[in-house]
Structures are given as C-alpha cells and as structure tokens.
C-alpha cells in the first residue's frame with residue numbers, strides 16, 4: 001500500500017523500519033495518549049512483535065507514516081468482528097519531533113477514506129483521552145464528529161480520565177452497493 005500525501009507518505013511497515021520505529025515509539029508522551037496495547041518502554045522486541053503481527057494479517061490494516069524517507073509514525077484501523085464488521089477503531093501516533101506541522105491531519109485525512117473504501121467500512125471510531133486536544137483537532141479537521149463522552153472511561157498513567165468519542169460515518173457507498181444488489185436480485 002502506498003498513499004502520497006502532501007506532507008508525508010503512507011506505506012506498509014517493513015522490518016527495515018525497526019530502528020526508526022523504536023526511536024520514535026519509545027516516548028512516554030506518545031504512550032500516555034494510547035491504549036495499553038502500545039508498550040512503554042518500546043524496545044526492539046516490541047518492534048519485532050509488531051512486524052510479526054502485521055505479517056500474520058491477510059492484509060495489513062496499519063501503516064507507517066514516512067517523512068524524508070524515514071518511518072516517523074503509525075496509523076491504521078482495527079476492524080470489528082461479527083455485527084461490528086462494518087466499523088473499525090482508528091488510531092495513530094507521530095514521533096514527537098514532527099508534532100505541530102500538520103502531518104497527522106494530512107495523513108488521517110487520506111487514510112480514513114482509504115480504509116473505509118478498502119475494507120468496506122461505514123464507521124470509524126476514535127476514542128481520545130480528555131487531555132489530548134491536539135488529537136481531537138486532527139479528527140475534527142478530518143470530518144469526525146464528537147459523539148459523546150465516556151465519563152471516567154479510562155485509567156491511564158495513574159489517573160482516571162474521560163474519553164471523548166469521535167466517529168466518521170459514511171454508509172452511502174455500502175447503501176448504494178446493497179441497493180444495486182437488491183435491484184439485481186429483484
């Protein structure tokens with residue numbers, strides 16, 4: 001997979017990214033805003049585990065954000081199962097030296113529609129910790145709507161905090177596909 005954005009490129013992770021991944025991911029300020037799935041400290045063993053996880057997928061649903069030829073962050077979707085198969089959790093992180101340059105707004109606004117189209121999704125969800133206004137701004141600029149607050153929904157870094165729930169919904173493509181199917185069958 002390869003998506004060209006104006007400030008970065010989105011592409012598949014490669015084991016050759018190990019040093020860049022560990023360099024940028026091993027950061028408490030990133031860990032603090034992500035779920036328990038994201039380790040801290042972030043070691044070479046964690047990078048190996050990550051590449052193995054991606055290699056085991058039929059098709060990767062998480063990608064590297066590349067700037068100046070280096071992987072400096074990650075973005076992707078975790079697709080639901082069963083009745084949740086048309087929605088996914090949307091997540092991302094960026095190496096701290098690159099914050100505040102509009103890179104994630106650029107990346108997320110390209111990846112969100114790509115992932116919805118590629119995996120036949122009609123809903124992307126993003127849960128943001130209350131102390132993370134930069135991520136809320138990224139989502140809002142990408143068209144996500146703030147749907148509510150899970151009060152005291154998160155225990156992170158020794159604190160109980162609210163989780164702010166965002167979603168991007170686009171069922172038009174699926175609805176028209178199913179109408180076409182109904183029409184064909186009819």
Ligand SMILES: CC(C)(COP(=O)(O)OP(=O)(O)OC[C@H]1O[C@@H](n2cnc3c(N)ncnc32)[C@H](O)[C@@H]1OP(=O)(O)O)[C@@H](O)C(=O)NCCC(=O)NCCS
Pocket residue numbers: 029030031033034092093094095098099100101102103104105106126127128129132133134135137138
């Ligand atoms: C959140 C994160 C992805 C943002 O990436 P980024 O490339 O710096 O974001 P951008 O530069 O595209 O946009 C950030 C926006 O937030 C705004 N912002 C930054 N700090 C802010 C603050 N304290 N309060 C309000 N807005 C803030 C910026 O002004 C910018 O908005 P603008 O474009 O309207 O000016 C990055 O900080 C990160 O990786 N954080 C750690 C991991 C994380 O939080 N992941 C998301 C979990 S939900």
